[in-house]
Amino acid sequence: MAFVNRRMELAELERWWQRDRPRPALVWGRRRVGKTALLQRFASDRRSVFHLGSGRTEAGELAQLSRKVASALPSTLRDLATSPFRSWEEAFEHLAQQARQEPLLLVLDEFPEMMAKSPELPGVLRAFLDLSAGQTQLRILLCGSAMRTMRAIQEEWAPLYGRFDLALQVHPFRPHEAAEMLPGLPPAERAIAYGLLGGMPLYLSWWDQLATVDDNLAALAGTSSAPILLEGDLVLATESREGDQVADVLRAIAEGRTKHQEIADAIGTDPSRTLRDLQELRLVERLQPVTEAARSRRRIYRITDNLVAFYLGVLGRYRDEINRGLGPTILGAVRAGLDDHLGRPWADAFREHLRRRAAEIHAETVAVGPWWRLGGQDEIDAVVLAGRDRRPVLVGEAKWARTVNGGREVARLAAKAAALGDVGDLRFAVCARDQVTDAPPGTLVVTAGDVFG
Numbered sequence: 371m372a373f374v375n376r377r378m379e380l381a382e383l384e385r386w387w388q389r390d391r392p393r394p395a396l397v398w399g400r401r402r403v404g405k406t407a408l409l410q411r412f413a414s415d416r417r418s419v420f421h422l423g424s425g426r427t428e429a430g431e432l433a434q435l436s437r438k439v440a441s442a443l444p445s446t447l448r449d450l451a452t453s454p455f456r457s458w459e460e461a462f463e464h465l466a467q468q469a470r471q472e473p474l475l476l477v478l479d480e481f482p483e484m485m486a487k488s489p490e491l492p493g494v495l496r497a498f499l500d501l502s503a504g505q506t507q508l509r510i511l512l513c514g515s516a517m518r519t520m521r522a523i524q525e526e527w528a529p530l531y532g533r534f535d536l537a538l539q540v541h542p543f544r545p546h547e548a549a550e551m552l553p554g555l556p557p558a559e560r561a562i563a564y565g566l567l568g569g570m571p572l573y574l575s576w577w578d579q580l581a582t583v584d585d586n587l588a589a590l591a592g593t594s595s596a597p598i599l600l601e602g603d604l605v606l607a608t609e610s611r612e613g614d615q616v617a618d619v620l621r622a623i624a625e626g627r628t629k630h631q632e633i634a635d636a637i638g639t640d641p642s643r644t645l646r647d648l649q650e651l652r653l654v655e656r657l658q659p660v661t662e663a664a665r666s667r668r669r670i671y672r673i674t675d676n677l678v679a680f681y682l683g684v685l686g687r688y689r690d691e692i693n694r695g696l697g698p699t700i701l702g703a704v705r706a707g708l709d710d711h712l713g714r715p716w717a718d719a720f721r722e723h724l725r726r727r728a729a730e731i732h733a734e735t736v737a738v739g740p741w742w743r744l745g746g747q748d749e750i751d752a753v754v755l756a757g758r759d760r761r762p763v764l765v766g767e768a769k770w771a772r773t774v775n776g777g778r779e780v781a782r783l784a785a786k787a788a789a790l791g792d793v794g795d796l797r798f799a800v801c802a803r804d805q806v807t808d809a810p811p812g813t814l815v816v817t818a819g820d821v822f823g
Contacts (some may be wrong), residue, residue: 371393373407373411374550374551374571375386375406375543375547375550376408376411376545379408379413379538379540380408380411382480382536382538383395383397383408383412383536383538384412385536386509386535386536387416387473387475387509387672391503391504391506391507392509392535392536393499393533393535394495394499394509394510394512394530394532394533394534394535395509395510395511395534395535395536395538396511396512396513396515396520396524396534396536396537396538397409397511397513397536397538397539397540398513398514398515398520398521398538398539398540399515399517399539399541400515400517400542400570400652401515401608402570402571402573402601403540403542403570403571404503404540404570404571404572405479405480405513405515405539405540406422406513407571408540409477409479409511409513413475413477413812417442417443417472417473417474418442418474418475418476418477419435419438419439419442419443419474419475419476419477420438420442420477421434421435421476421477421478421479421736422479422480422481423437423478423480423482423483423484424479424480424594425483425486426487426770427487428458428487428488428588431484431487431488432454432455432456432457432458432461432518432572433454433455435455435461436448436451436454436455436461437451437452437454438630439461439464439465439468440726443468445468448464450649453579454572457494458488458494458495459494459497459498460650461600462494462495462498462502462508463498465508466498466502466505466506467505467506468508469504469507469508469509470505470507471507472507473508473509474507474508474509475506475509475511475512476508476509476510476673477511478510478511478512478513479513479514480513480514480515481512481513481520481523482514482515482516482519482520483514485519492523492528492529492530493529494509495529495530495536495772496529496530496533499533507750511751517647517650518647520539521650523584524537525737526791530587540549541568541569541652542568542569542570542652542675543571543574544569544722544751545569545719545722545723545821545822546722546723546821546822546823547569548560548564548568548569548574548822549564549573549822549823551574551575551731551802552564552574552577552579552822553579554579554580555577555579556818557817557818557819557821557822558602558772558803558804558818558821559583560818560822561712561716561719561803561818561821561822562583562708562712563577564676564715564719564822565676565680565711565712565715565719566590566598566676566677566708566712567676567677567680568675568676568677568678568686568715569676571723571811573597573601573677576589576590576597577590580754583650583705583714584701585684587704587705588697588698588701590770591669591685591692591697591701591704592692592697592698592700592701593697594692594693594697595806596692596697598677598681598685599681599689599692601677601681602677602678602685603676604676605653606620609647609648609651609653611612615637615639615641615644616644616647616648618636619633619637619641619644619645619648619654620648620653620654620673620682620778621682621686622636622637623671624652624673624679624682624683624686628670628671628672629669629670629671630642630669630671630735633645633671634803637792641806645671652674652675653673653674653675653678653788654671654673654674655671655672655674656669656670656671657669657671657672657739657740658670659669659739659740659741659742660737660738660739660740660741660753661741661753661755661760661762661790662757668742668744670761672714674718676715677722679714680711683711684704684707684708684711685704687702688700688821693694701795709770710816712770713768713770715758716768716770716801716803717740717751717752717768719821719822720751720752720766720768720801720816720821721738721739721740721751721752722821723801723816723820723821724738724752724754724764724766724799725738728754731763731764731797731814732754732756732763732764733754733756734757735754735755735756735763736755736756736757736758736760737754737755737760738752738753738754738755739752740752740753741753741765741790743789748786748789749786750765750766750767750783750786750787751766751767751768751801752764752765752766752767752768752799753766753790754766757790761794762787762790762793762796763793763795763796764789764796764797764798764799764814765783765786765787765796765798765799766783766798766799766800766801766814766816767779767782767783767799767800767801768801768816769800769801770803771802771803771804772800772803772804772805773804773805773806773807774800774801774802774805774806774807775806775807775808775814776800776806776807776808776809776810776813777808777809777810779798779800779806780798780800780809780810780813783798783800784798785798792816796815797810797812797814798810798813798814798817799813799814799816800813800814800816801814801815801816801817801821802816803817803818804817804818805817
């Protein structure tokens with residue numbers, strides 16, 4: 371899988387590296403989001419030791435780390451092949467000695483896996499940092515996918531609290547970033563791939579850019595062992611913990627139960643903690659009309675990960691029959707339902723595009739989001755608010771259609787926007803996959819070429 375983008379994250383890491391004897395950095399994010407690839411790219415042109423934890427015993431982890439150090443830093447200080455590290459204290463002290471004269475990067479990837487077998491490791495690292503401060507150029511970077519553990523490391527009661535100079539969360543690619551992984555596709559097909567797979571680099575790498583959409587669907591979702599089905603199962607399993615209702619909450623939302631009480635009724639218990647965790651993981655988001663106060667009663671929950679939404683919302687109804695071998699005949703029905711599914715991620719991508727262009731739309735843009743009236747009526751895909759008074763300056767609609775008549779859409783938008791109150795001069799935006807025709811002067815026209823270009 372080719373490494374693309376991550377320019378912002380690499381810049382953050384570079385700023386950390388350039389500090390004078392920086393304290394450790396912390397990098398975390400969901401599985402499959404590309405953390406390891408990011409750190410390997412960052413470490414590739416630096417003197418570094420890269421160790422990936424895998425749940426070994428403490429002795430096994432130290433033996434593997436010893437081999438990595440011996441390979442990366444041949445030294446006469448110690449023959450690590452015959453005398454591996456016997457403790458984490460020994461390992462840190464050895465590496466500190468190796469970094470006396472020039473910087474050395476130590477990456478401990480999947481740090482929670484190491485903590486599971488060595489619970490004292492954060493305390494050992496804290497003691498090492500306190501004792502070696504100012505005496506070594508060792509730069510330590512901790513990385514992990516266990517989101518709860520990585521958050522806990524930073525909490526006030528934790529041994530390493532306050533000892534990080536960088537805390538970087540890695541997120542899935544945004545639409546224009548995902549496009550860099552799909553250079554062989556026209557923009558409209560990039561929109562389809564993104565709408566089905568989302569912004570995870572690994573998922574996007576599954577898409578065969580030389581094959582048709584139908585062939586990709588067959589390969590990715592047509593059998594019981596297809597990647598989307600296996601990955602959907604894995605997400606639901608790995609993000610759960612004892613007492614959680616992750617799978618139940620996600621299924622309830624996918625079935626249209628989007629309000630807190632509706633979710634509670636569906637799963638039979640209070641979903642508040644699980645919803646908070648899912649929002650932290652960016653699997654779920656809490657939406658409300660962009661003009662509403664923070665504690666609006668018109669809040670709804672929605673699955674934000676496109677692959678999970680497709681897995682539960684579209685494939686879920688056919689899963690049993692796909693397992694029984696009917697995938698090839700079911701794919702026609704799945705294909706026929708794609709337009710209904712892809713409208714939501716297309717509107718999300720449109721809003722993200724408006725955020726990227728926020729300064730062009732208005733110099734004082736403060737928010738971009740959807741809007742709807744009580745009961746879900748007169749929904750507007752995007753309202754841009756500007757200034758301290760949060761006044762609407764642009765309203766926009768995204769249609770999952772190849773061609774849209776801009777004049778008709780602007781007329782509809784104007785009628786719905788009247789419910790926003792006295793908004794003064796208001797600009798309109800219309801988004802279609804390939805073309806917007808007959809748009810009135812001043813209309814912001816957006817296509818897949820703009821969003822995924």
